[in-house]
Amino acid sequence: MLSADEPELPEVDPTRPSIARVYDAFLGGKDNYEVDREVYRQALAIDPDAPLAARDLRDWLVRVVRFLAGTAGIDQFLDCGSGLPTAQNVHQVAQRTNPDVTVVYVDNDPVVAAHGRALLAENQSTHFLFADLRRPAEILQHPVVTKVLDFDRPLALMQCATIHHVLDEEGPAELMRAYIDALPSGSYVALSHFLDPGEGSEYRSLARRLEENLRRSVGSGECRTHERILSFLDGLEPIEPGLVPVVDWWPDGPPMKPLAPVQRLIAGAVARKP
Ligand SMILES: C[S@@+](CC[C@H](N)C(=O)[O-])C[C@H]1O[C@@H](n2cnc3c(N)ncnc32)[C@H](O)[C@@H]1O
Structure with a gap:
């Protein structure tokens, strides 16, 4: 692991929830505080099936990475x-x-950075940047990125459960464009995002209540429509089956029970840059 990016980390504030720790609580991890678990409990009060969303997102990420590193032959990931x-x-x-x-x-x-540095220290091919993904230019020009990733060869950009934490006024489309423009032809983008199922949908009120819980606690968690999420992949070719609930994206096997409503509220797609 390169050590070019070792800025001192800010103090962790255990009195304020963070989305990384809240997500960890959803996944049954141990890296969370009472304040994070309170957000989790509030989500459970809205919908006892809420943890399925986090598990589905993580399982989807694993299937996507397996596909990208295997079938698609991608050997560099951001x-x-x-x-x-x-x-x-x-x-x-x-x-x-x-x-x-x-x-x-x-x-x-x-907290992610501290773990990232410690856990990944032994792995020569894995690197960690403590940086804000809303500043693509800083990330794309960072010496670690320019040294270890070869932008003359296809790579995979992962934006998994991240862009819904970018507010409209922070320009999610523009920042996705900046990343996509930097990718060479043949690269892939994996995107998962909270879905607004649209007016008239029986799941809309659930989406709104879960969104409100995250906005109130961690400041963001924007549900966006199918069309809007797809627009973040403009210029790319979505591979089959396109943007779908993550559970429906090349599942490992047949569904054993009907989907819970919350499982319809997270969508994912993988797209290729022509
Ligand atoms: C819900 S978790 C998703 C984790 C993982 N990508 C997955 O899909 O399983 C969102 C992660 O994005 C990080 N994050 C949110 N906004 C960020 C930002 N502006 N810059 C860097 N990381 C951010 C959070 O700290 C958190 O670790």
Whole structure:
């Protein structure tokens, strides 16, 4: 792991929830505080099936990385908003398929950064940047990124459960455009995002209540329409089956029970740059 990016990390504030730690609580992890678990409990009060959304997102990420490192032959990943390490991190999944895969993780949560630095220190092909994904130019020009990722060869940009934490006024489309413009032809973008099922949908009120809980606690968690999320992949070719609930994206097997409503409220797509 390169050590070019070792700025001092800001203090962790245990009195304010962070989305990385809240997500960890949803996944049953141990890297969260009472204040994060309170957000989790509030989500459970809205919908006892809420944890399925986090599990589906993580399972989808694993299937996507397996596909990208395997079938698609991608050996370099830029994983924005990587989250707290779980048993199935991007580098572990990808390097099982191809031990030579290089991964750069980016996150702006100090707890994620501390874990990232410690856990990844032994892995020469894995790097961590403590940076804000809303500043693509800084990330794309960072010495670690320019040194370890080869922008003359296809790579994968992962924006998994991140862009819904970028507010409209922060320009999610523009920042996605900046990343996509930098990618060479043959690259892939994986995007997962909270879905606004649209007016008239029986699931809309649930989406709104879950969105409101996240906005109130961590400041963001924007549900956006199918059309809007697809627009973040403008100029790319979505691969089959396009933007769908993540559980429907090449599942590992047949569904054993009907989908819970919350499972219809997270969509994911993988798209290729022509
Ligand atoms: C819900 S978690 C998703 C983790 C992982 N990508 C996944 O799909 O399992 C969102 C992650 O994005 C990070 N994040 C949110 N906004 C960010 C920003 N502006 N810059 C960097 N990371 C950000 C959070 O700290 C958190 O770790």
